[in-house]
Amino acid sequence: MSFELYYWDGLQGRGEFVRLALEEARADYIEVVRGKSSEGGGTGAMMAVLDSKDEACPPFAPPFLRDGDLLIPQTANILFYLGPKLGLAPADENLRYVANGLQLTIADVVTEVHDTHHPLASGLYYEDQKDAAKIRAHDFIDTRMPKFMRYFERVLKQNPAGDQHMVGDALSYVDLSMFQLIDGLHYAFPRATKHFGEHYPRLAALHDAVAERPNLSAYLASPRRLAYNETGIFRHYPELDKATR
Structure with missing residues (x-):
């Protein structure tokens, strides 16, 4: 079924x-x-x-x-x-809770991304809160996104099984979700993430490795993979993006 x-x-x-x-x-x-x-x-x-x-x-x-x-x-x-x-979870049951904790942290970032374009109220249109959105988005770019990404980069670095996966020694759903988070950030904030790979080389390598997996590569190239757009969570509004060093 x-x-x-x-x-x-x-x-x-x-x-x-x-x-x-x-x-x-x-x-x-x-x-x-x-x-x-x-x-x-x-x-x-x-x-x-x-x-x-x-x-x-x-x-x-x-x-x-x-x-x-x-x-x-x-x-x-x-x-x-x-x-x-x-087959996308660690075999070690204890590590499954670690994976779940990482996934919940990814969910925290996703909520903050959403709030960059809807900082006042979800029921209001973006156009009704553009000034507040610019303040919120620039704070996210300057403060919150680096804080989260430094944490995830450190998780990869400190993984006892190596830095190719977020948890354990094999692909898990957390790796796939990290790909989606990074990919969405590149779409929403292309200027802010221009030097992403320089600051977070392990995360950048993980993103690219996931994208190259045969099943994922085929999916990403298919009509089943919906395009990013300005009604989703990851939205590209040029006025919310800003360059970083």
């Missing part, structure tokens, strides 16, 4: 972190809003689950994943579940 992934149509967003794991593992899955599933297809099928009075605990928001009778919300939670099933 196929995994059923629920996320907004036309957006990479948080759903992309799950897609990358499914694609790398060549898992059998259905993108419900873009296709058909046991719930039908389209956005209506997703909203029916969100608004369901039959689910014991319906998800608050997408992404969420259905595996048989099990409904799993939240990106990091989905990946914690999928990792062992897809």
Whole structure:
């Protein structure tokens, strides 16, 4: 039976972190809003689950994943579940909690990226908060992004199994998510990340190595990989970007 992934149509967003794991593992899955599933297809099928009075605990928001009778919300939670099933989690159970902690930290960065263009309220248009967004984005570029990236670079450097993976000695979903985070930052802030590889060589090497994996490379070149756009989390507004040394 196929995994059923629920996320907004036309957006990479948080759903992309799950897609990358499914694609790398060549898992059998259905993108419900873009296709058909046991719930039908389209956005209506997703909203029916969100608004369901039959689910014991319906998800608050997408992404969420259905595996048989099990409904799993939240990106990091989905990946914690999928990792062992897809061969994308450390064999050592203790390291699986380390992986989950890193994934949750990635989620923290993603939230801060979102807040660079929506610093006041998610319900307001970007155009209604551009001045505040510029202040928030420049603080993110100058302070928050370097703090997070220095941490992730140090995690790679201090990995006892070597600096090719975020945790353990083999590819995990955390490596895939780190690729997506770095890739999204390059799209949103091309000037700020121009010298990314000079400052964070291990992270840059990880990003490139993931992109070159055969399954991921094929996915990235396919129509299944949605393009970045200015309705997602990673948005490129030139006025929010700035050059760094």
